[in-house]
Amino acid sequence: MAIPRKPAARFRGRRRARWMTAAAALAAGCGLLAGCGGSAASGGDPQSITLYNGQHVQTAQNLVAAFEKATGITVNIRSDDEDTLADQIVTEGSHSPADVFLTENSPPLESLQAKGLLAKVNSSTLSHVPARFSSPHGDWVGVSGRVSVLIYNPGLISAGQLPTKVSQLADPRYKGKLALAPQETDFQPIVTSYLRAYGQAATQHWLETIKANASGHIYPDNETIADEVNRGAVAFGIVNQYYWYRMRAEIGASSTKAQITHFAAGDPGYVIDVSGAGVLKSSAHQGAAQKFLAFLVSKQGQEIIADPSKSISYEYPIGSGVTTQAGETPFSQLQPYPITIAELGDGSTAITLMRQAGLL
Amino acid sequence: MTASPTLTRPGPPSPAGPGTAGRPAVRARRARLPVVLTGAGLAVAAVLALPLVFLLIEAHGAGSATVSHLIFRRLTADLLWNTVRLTVVVTAACAVIGTAAAWCVERTNLPGRRVWAVLVVVPLAIPDFVVSFGWASLWTWVHGFAGAVVVMTLAVYPLVYLPVAASLRAADPGQEEVARSLGVGRVRTFLRITLGQARGAVLGGCLLVALVLLAEYGAFEILGYQTFTTEIFTEFSVSFSVPAACALSLVLVVLSLLVLAGEGMLRGNGRVSRSGPLAVRQMPPHRLGRATLPVLGGFTALTVLALGVPVGSSIYWMVARTSHAILGVSLTGAALHTALYAAAAGALDTVAALPIALLAIRHAGRLRYLLERSTYLVLAVPGVVTAFALSYFSERYGSGFLYQTAPLLVICYAIMFFPLALVGVKASLARAPASLDEIARSLGSHRLAVLWRVTLRLAGPGLVAAFCLVFLSVVTELTATLLLIPTGVQTLATQFWAYEQNLAYGQAAPFALVMIAVAAVPSYVLGRFFDRTSHP
Numbered sequence: 001m002a003i004p005r006k007p008a009a010r011f012r013g014r015r016r017a018r019w020m021t022a023a024a025a026l027a028a029g030c031g032l033l034a035g036c037g038g039s040a041a042s043g044g045d046p047q048s049i050t051l052y053n054g055q056h057v058q059t060a061q062n063l064v065a066a067f068e069k070a071t072g073i074t075v076n077i078r079s080d081d082e083d084t085l086a087d088q089i090v091t092e093g094s095h096s097p098a099d100v101f102l103t104e105n106s107p108p109l110e111s112l113q114a115k116g117l118l119a120k121v122n123s124s125t126l127s128h129v130p131a132r133f134s135s136p137h138g139d140w141v142g143v144s145g146r147v148s149v150l151i152y153n154p155g156l157i158s159a160g161q162l163p164t165k166v167s168q169l170a171d172p173r174y175k176g177k178l179a180l181a182p183q184e185t186d187f188q189p190i191v192t193s194y195l196r197a198y199g200q201a202a203t204q205h206w207l208e209t210i211k212a213n214a215s216g217h218i219y220p221d222n223e224t225i226a227d228e229v230n231r232g233a234v235a236f237g238i239v240n241q242y243y244w245y246r247m248r249a250e251i252g253a254s255s256t257k258a259q260i261t262h263f264a265a266g267d268p269g270y271v272i273d274v275s276g277a278g279v280l281k282s283s284a285h286q287g288a289a290q291k292f293l294a295f296l297v298s299k300q301g302q303e304i305i306a307d308p309s310k311s312i313s314y315e316y317p318i319g320s321g322v323t324t325q326a327g328e329t330p331f332s333q334l335q336p337y338p339i340t341i342a343e344l345g346d347g348s349t350a351i352t353l354m355r356q357a358g359l360l
Numbered sequence: 361m362t363a364s365p366t367l368t369r370p371g372p373p374s375p376a377g378p379g380t381a382g383r384p385a386v387r388a389r390r391a392r393l394p395v396v397l398t399g400a401g402l403a404v405a406a407v408l409a410l411p412l413v414f415l416l417i418e419a420h421g422a423g424s425a426t427v428s429h430l431i432f433r434r435l436t437a438d439l440l441w442n443t444v445r446l447t448v449v450v451t452a453a454c455a456v457i458g459t460a461a462a463w464c465v466e467r468t469n470l471p472g473r474r475v476w477a478v479l480v481v482v483p484l485a486i487p488d489f490v491v492s493f494g495w496a497s498l499w500t501w502v503h504g505f506a507g508a509v510v511v512m513t514l515a516v517y518p519l520v521y522l523p524v525a526a527s528l529r530a531a532d533p534g535q536e537e538v539a540r541s542l543g544v545g546r547v548r549t550f551l552r553i554t555l556g557q558a559r560g561a562v563l564g565g566c567l568l569v570a571l572v573l574l575a576e577y578g579a580f581e582i583l584g585y586q587t588f589t590t591e592i593f594t595e596f597s598v599s600f601s602v603p604a605a606c607a608l609s610l611v612l613v614v615l616s617l618l619v620l621a622g623e624g625m626l627r628g629n630g631r632v633s634r635s636g637p638l639a640v641r642q643m644p645p646h647r648l649g650r651a652t653l654p655v656l657g658g659f660t661a662l663t664v665l666a667l668g669v670p671v672g673s674s675i676y677w678m679v680a681r682t683s684h685a686i687l688g689v690s691l692t693g694a695a696l697h698t699a700l701y702a703a704a705a706g707a708l709d710t711v712a713a714l715p716i717a718l719l720a721i722r723h724a725g726r727l728r729y730l731l732e733r734s735t736y737l738v739l740a741v742p743g744v745v746t747a748f749a750l751s752y753f754s755e756r757y758g759s760g761f762l763y764q765t766a767p768l769l770v771i772c773y774a775i776m777f778f779p780l781a782l783v784g785v786k787a788s789l790a791r792a793p794a795s796l797d798e799i800a801r802s803l804g805s806h807r808l809a810v811l812w813r814v815t816l817r818l819a820g821p822g823l824v825a826a827f828c829l830v831f832l833s834v835v836t837e838l839t840a841t842l843l844l845i846p847t848g849v850q851t852l853a854t855q856f857w858a859y860e861q862n863l864a865y866g867q868a869a870p871f872a873l874v875m876i877a878v879a880a881v882p883s884y885v886l887g888r889f890f891d892r893t894s895h896p
Contacts, residue, residue: 050847057858078847079858081597088843091602091751095760097847183594216504220581220590223861233500250864351601358434360594 048074049099049288052089054082055275056246060102062304062311067295073288082108082185089117089280099283100292102143105185106135106274111346113139118278122290128297129319133274136342140278143296144305144315147334148190148271149260151244152236153229159261162236166194166269169238170209178210179217179225179237182359186222186240189271191350193339197268200353207357218359223247230258240273242314245326249312265335272336273344275315397723400715405731407712408775411741412613414749415606422603430607435591439608443587443615446508447573453513454569458520459562461662463554464655466528469645471652476659477525483666484518484886485879487836487853489578489860490872491515494670496582497677497865508585514666515579516572520565522886527561528554560627567623568783571739574616578838578857588612589742593839596744609745616740620733671876678869695874698851701766702834702878705773706827709781712774713826717785736779743840747772751843769844773837777830784826789819828882835879852878 053060057079064075078085078098086108089096101118103109112118118139125141126134133142150162157177163169169178181187195203211218217234219225225237226247241260248256263270277296279289295301297319304310306317308326316324316331324331354360419427464470465477483491492511495502502510535557539549555562580590588608595605648655720732738746750772754763762768800810838853845854852875859868 057862076847080842084597084843087596087602087748088751091748092755092760092763095755095763097760097764183597218586219584221861224584228500231500233503246862250862355433355435355604358438360435 047072047288048076049283049285049292050076050078050097051292052085052098052101053077053079054085054101054103054108056104056313059305059311059313059315062313063296063301066300066304067292070295070300071288071291073291075292086111090115094282096280096282098280099285099289100277100279102275102277102296104146104273104275105189106140106142106276106341106344107185107188107347109135109140109276109278110341110344111348112278113137114346117281119281119283119286121279121293125290125294125297128294132340133318134276134341135278136340140276141293141297142274142276142318142341143301144275144313145318145331146186146240146242146273146275146315147262147336148186148238148269148273149241149244149262150236151226151229151239151258151260153232153234153258155232155257156235159259162261164264165267166190166238166263167198167206169213169269170206172213175213176216177235178214179219179228179234180210180214180359181219181221181225181237181239182354184221186273187238188347188350188354189273189344190238190269191354192344192347193268193271193337195350195353196339196343197337203353204357207353207359211357211359226258230256232257238269241328245308245314245328246312249308249314262329262334266337268337268339270334270336271339272334274318274341394723397715397718401719401728401731404712404716404778405735407771408735408738408778410753411738411746411749411775414752415609415613415741415745417752418603418606419610422607426603427607427610430604431611436608436611439586439588439591440611442505442585443574446505446512446585446587447570447619449509450512450516450573451566451569453509454517454520455562455566457513457517457662458565459524459555459558461517461659462521462525462528462558464648464659466525467554467646468648468655470648470655470659476663478884479663479667480521480659481518481886482880482883483514484522484832485883486515486667486670486876487578487872487879488512488515488576489582489836489838490674490856490875491666491670492579492582493860493868493872494673498669498673503583504585507583508580511579511583512573512576514662516569517666519568519572520562523561523565524558527558531557563623563627564783567619567736568780570619570623571616571736571779574612574619574740575742577742577744578836578853582860588615592742593744596748602748605745605748609741612740612742613737616737619740620736624733671873674869674872674876677865678873680866691870691874694850694852694855694871695878697849698835698853698875699878701770701773701851702831703827704766704770705777705834706781706830708770708774709778709830710785710823710826712778713781713785714789717782717789720786721789732782735782738775739777739779741776743772743776743837744843746776747840747843750775764844764846766846769841769846772840772844773830773834776837776840777833780829780833781826784822784829785819789822825886828885831882832879832886835875 051060051064060077060079064077067073068075080088082103082105085098085101086103089098089101089112092098096117101109101112109118113135120138121134121141123138126138129142133145134140152159152162163171163174168174191203191207194206198206217228217237219228219237222239222243223246225234225239226243228234229237230247230251239260244256244258244260247258277293279286279293283289299320299322302317302320302322305313305315306322306324306326308314314324314326314328316328318331351360422430461476461480465473465480470476488511491514492502492507495511496507501507531554536549536553539553540546544552574587575589576587577589577593580587581593588611592605592608592612595601595608716732716735719728750768751763754761754768762771835851836853837851838857841851841854842857845851850858852871856868856871856875859865859871
């Protein structure tokens with residue numbers, strides 16, 4: 001059964017070949033790498049801006065494509081989680097390669113505004129959007145809106161058994177049925193809203209109870225909640241409305257078992273979040289960056305958001321009088337909890353409370 | 361080639377096992393410490409220390425009250441429990457599966473041994489998060505702790521299999537024969553002699569498994585399982601909380617110190633020696649007899665679970681789902697960039713590992729041992745922390761020098777995966793005995809010429825193995841890449857992730873398959889290297 005040993009000569013030849021291959025790969029790699037590094041550093045071009053994108057990739061790509069076509073300005077997109085990008089911008093300071101920051105929610109923009117990192121938005125751009133959806137200081141402009149909803153699987157829980165108030169999520173009968181994504185940036189505004197309505201002590205208790213109710217169903221993001229509810233792994237959860245529409249567009253209406261419903265009118269769980277954009281103070285391309293912001297809230301930009309066939313965004317357009325064409329509850333008929341952008345703030349209190357409750 | 365007949369205490373994780381690692385010469389060779397070598401070694405260690413320095417700076421900036429508040433909270437206990445139990449269970453499972461598979465392939469008359477030897481290693485080429493995507497996208501029960509155990513065991517057991525298989529083949533069969541002839545039973549011979557011979561390799565493999573588990577992010581994110589690393593990522597990405605992330609990272613560093621120390625203690629001073637120079641005798645294989653069918657069934661199951669499910673589900677999603685197009689980069693472009701970054705980092709690491717490995721092997725001493733050991737710590741620092749550290753230093757002290765360019769990204773990879781390169785380089789340098797250097801020197805060759813013509817030539821295959829280990833890891837790296845990659849560029853991993861996160865499974869799948877294909881080449885080379893270390 002002995003395995004014959006390899007002839008020595010063959011052995012040596014192979015080793016040399018491999019050794020030389022490695023050396024060649026090394027040399028080629030170094031050369032190519034130098035080339036790559038060079039092409040990446042194209043920041044000097046005035047007709048080219050860098051967008052730090054915390055929005056959904058599809059939405060941003062469709063908006064950028066139309067903008068590039070309309071203006072001839074090139075937009076380099078860097079996509080990541082909005083809070084990671086905000087962290088990066090703070091670390092980068094005055095050297096930030098970013099010209100524009102586009103987010104899913106207002107808190108990251110509010111946070112950068114408080115640190116003095118954002119430039120004023122042109123007043124003509126601000127005038128396209130109702131003032132309550134933009135920064136009170138004029139440092140960023142609202143681009144689109146979303147609203148929190150309950151997503152549920154009718155096979156596991158009937159609409160009548162669902163909570164109508166966000167405070168009821170703490171009810172013991174929902175133990176094991178509730179899904180949460182506390183790390184998702186969409187959840188934190190609901191906590192801020194709860195805090196405003198009921199105060200700190202009640203919020204703390206509420207967070208601890210819903211954590212227990214959601215035990216085993218704490219997910220990393222809203223896409224996962226939507227998917228798990230739809231697959232029947234858990235009965236219901238809180239997401240923003242457009243995640244359901246996006247999922248349905250992705251997997252088809254026949255595979256979509258989950259449904260969505262709103263909280264009762266004026267309930268603190270019924271929150272409108274605003275997605276916004278700002279120009280970095282450190283940007284060397286203020287003109288082109290402001291043009292991009294103006295485009296986002298223009299009729300053309302807003303229609304891209306409004307039309308699912310153009311962007312599969314399913315968020316609500318909020319500027320230039322454009323309304324959604326996605327067949328959702330019309331934006332004007334929503335009856336959210338009256339909390340302002342300034343009150344939503346940078347969300348730091350909510351984060352502290354969530355951390356104390358062990359949700360973060 | 362003459363290899364060392366006597367091996368004293370082998371260095372830390374040498375997957376090549378006792379056949380390759382250790383101090384070459386018995387002669388006490390108190391050579392003058394080469395200044396250049398030490399300088400280079402210290403420089404490399406200094407660069408590797410950057411992430412740790414960053415952690416300390418941030419922790420110091422936050423203040424001890426904040427840091428202790430962040431560390432001593434309930435979440436830390438939860439995370440500790442999650443991280444430790446997963447690490448223990450998966451490491452144990454990998455040790456059992458990897459060792460059993462290696463023993464069956466190397467020491468028994470298992471039918472189709474050569475084929476199994478390849479199939480068992482190939483899962484190394486499948487990124488952990490592709491394995492978890494494969495399982496979790498098909499079955500909802502693959503979730504949380506149970507899911508993490510299944511997925512991670514299937515993804516990383518080759519890290520134990522490879523070194524154990526190599527060491528079993530290289531081990532001296534004479535000892536087993538002697539034990540048997542002295543009347544020691546089969547089982548006790550196996551436990552005392554066979555496992556004893558493979559102990560260093562098993563421990564080395566387990567160390568790699570444990571460190572990889574501590575730093576894993578993507579797979580656990582998909583499975584919804586919280587560990588220190590996923591939480592560190594959350595702290596960065598949810599709450600603008602760099603100090604909190606750094607505080608947790610410090611706990612992680614302490615954990616990995618414990619793992620390193622534990623491995624060092626278990627390894628102890630156990631001497632593994634073989635009689636006679638290079639007596640590579642083939643053992644008559646153990647007969648499986650009636651166990652043949654169950655063992656074959658086991659191997660088939662392992663292959664189906666570790667290889668079949670992830671590849672199969674990727675193909676399934678590619679065929680079954682039509683996705684709304686996210687405009688991604690082209691598959692070729694992403695593959696090219698990925699291979700380029702991986703090759704550059706692999707080359708850089710292989711070169712950087714040389715001085716540390718030479719010091720550790722040729723000039724062993726307590727301080728140099730510590731220097732070498734300390735470099736393993738970076739393996740447990742999450743990629744996102746290393747990347748943040750580099751951007752911090754670049755912005756703070758270099759006005760954004762190299763920031764978000766390919767060279768800085770490659771340096772980041774090189775820091776993260778340095779220990780893997782060191783493992784390979786050390787194992788191979790140990791095969792190039794110092795005595796040959798001395799002969800060459802005595803014949804009048806220049807020191808550098810000796811290094812080039814003798815040492816490196818003998819170590820060549822091992823250097824390629826080191827390169828491949830790093831290459832493999834870079835191909836699947838995600839979190840550091842997201843922070844440091846040049847704007848507009850995508851790697852296979854980032855593009856897969858972007859699709860996966862948007863539930864665009866159909867679009868994600870081809871990227872997973874190409875990732876597997878790109879990683880399969882170095883996996884094969886690695887398999888060949890470990891296969892060969894046994895035939896010195």
